[in-house]
Amino acid sequence: MPAELAAAARTVRSAFAERFGRPPDGIWAAPARVNLIGEHTDYNDGFVLPLAIDRRVTLAAALRPGGVLRLVSLERGEQELRLAEVRPGTVDGWAAYVAGAVWSLALEGAEVGGLDLLLTSDVPVGSGLSSSAAVECATLLAARDLYSGPEDRVRLALVAQRAENEVVGVPCGIMDQMASMACTANHVLLLDCRSLAAEQVPLTLHSAGLVLLVVDTRVAHALVGGAYAERRRACEQAAQILGVAALRDATEASLEAASERLGDVRYRRARHVVQENARVLAVAELLRRGRPELAGPALNASHASLRDDYQVSAAELDTAVDAALAAGALGARMTGAGFGGCALALAPADAAEEVTAAVTAAFADRGFRPPGVFRVHPADGASRLA
Numbered sequence: 001m002p003a004e005l006a007a008a009a010r011t012v013r014s015a016f017a018e019r020f021g022r023p024p025d026g027i028w029a030a031p032a033r034v035n036l037i038g039e040h041t042d043y044n045d046g047f048v049l050p051l052a053i054d055r056r057v058t059l060a061a062a063l064r065p066g067g068v069l070r071l072v073s074l075e076r077g078e079q080e081l082r083l084a085e086v087r088p089g090t091v092d093g094w095a096a097y098v099a100g101a102v103w104s105l106a107l108e109g110a111e112v113g114g115l116d117l118l119l120t121s122d123v124p125v126g127s128g129l130s131s132s133a134a135v136e137c138a139t140l141l142a143a144r145d146l147y148s149g150p151e152d153r154v155r156l157a158l159v160a161q162r163a164e165n166e167v168v169g170v171p172c173g174i175m176d177q178m179a180s181m182a183c184t185a186n187h188v189l190l191l192d193c194r195s196l197a198a199e200q201v202p203l204t205l206h207s208a209g210l211v212l213l214v215v216d217t218r219v220a221h222a223l224v225g226g227a228y229a230e231r232r233r234a235c236e237q238a239a240q241i242l243g244v245a246a247l248r249d250a251t252e253a254s255l256e257a258a259s260e261r262l263g264d265v266r267y268r269r270a271r272h273v274v275q276e277n278a279r280v281l282a283v284a285e286l287l288r289r290g291r292p293e294l295a296g297p298a299l300n301a302s303h304a305s306l307r308d309d310y311q312v313s314a315a316e317l318d319t320a321v322d323a324a325l326a327a328g329a330l331g332a333r334m335t336g337a338g339f340g341g342c343a344l345a346l347a348p349a350d351a352a353e354e355v356t357a358a359v360t361a362a363f364a365d366r367g368f369r370p371p372g373v374f375r376v377h378p379a380d381g382a383s384r385l386a
């Protein structure tokens with residue numbers, strides 16, 4: 001077990017014993033993710049290429065008689081809930097991700113009861129790295145192991161997504177939960193969001209002399225807000241106008257032919273999705289060939305398309321991308337839903353410091369809050385640690 005995972009496991013084990021006066025029945029962890037490429041394609045039945053990262057939620061849990069969930073976050077306080085009262089719209093804040101996962105597992109037919117649960121997270125919240133999916137997936141594995149439920153990782157990801165869609169109320173796609181459940185170290189996950197077929201594609205950063213940097217703009221994004229749902233709606237309308245089941249089935253030629261009927265906004269949203277799907281497949285092929293250093297132009301094109309056609313970037317994200325590229329990054333883009341959150345930069349290892357300094361300086365010049373810049377490593381998906 002990596003040293004930082006072992007340390008997090010020790011932390012939650014002793015905090016659990018202190019808080020609940022007994023040892024936990026087990027310890028679980030689930031990672032956050034960054035999406036290398038394939039943004040706003042998952043809910044269009046398209047392709048995504050995320051990786052789990054070495055930032056995660058670690059939790060200790062134990063069975064508890066009766067239907068009560070006693071939940072402790074070392075960062076965000078405590079909540080006590082009755083499982084029978086958990087329904088869409090009844091739980092607020094971080095506890096909704098935990099309670100939602102347990103609720104969703106029960107819908108699978110699992111006999112689920114009470115839990116004592118304590119978690120800690122080193123994922124920046126609201127940063128677009130899917131801290132919420134990490135909470136859902138870690139909780140789900142724990143509740144599944146302590147009670148019962150599906151073995152299959154794809155099914156578990158769908159159960160976690162239902163928690164987020166229905167209890168939290170965010171109409172997200174399947175990417176984040178699949179990344180947290182199914183990624184493996186040193187790989188990205190090429191996911192077909194229609195069939196949910198997944199391929200582990202090697203991400204050979206080290207041997208290519210590359211690093212992956214994440215720039216946290218510290219501008220919070222509020223996914224529950226209307227912009228995400230509005231983008232989804234525009235895509236669904238575009239698919240309907242084109243006469244296809246989802247934009248996955250559209251082509252650039254079919255968009256051109258229908259451009260008047262689509263209207264400018266829907267045309268541009270759809271163009272992003274069609275071109276982004278092609279970029280995902282192209283990057284996956286480069287990675288299969290062991291050539292991650294050639295992925296830069298596709299990452300840059302993805303960012304431009306998200307900024308100009310899909311219109312989900314933000315000044316901070318554009319600044320991070322431009323500064324990283326000017327300082328020697330091979331490619332850079334916003335990652336996640338957008339409107340704030342994080343950007344990623346693929347850079348030669350020996351340019352990492354310069355990229356970090358350049359992004360930090362550019363933020364200062366523009367009067368933005370200082371960003372967080374850190375390196376991420378492709379990590380394993382959710383697992384039981386003890």
Ligand code: GLA
Nearest residue numbers: 039040172173174175336337
């Ligand atoms: C959020 C959602 C995902 C996906 C991305 C955009 O992270 O949770 O399902 O739609 O935005 O690619």
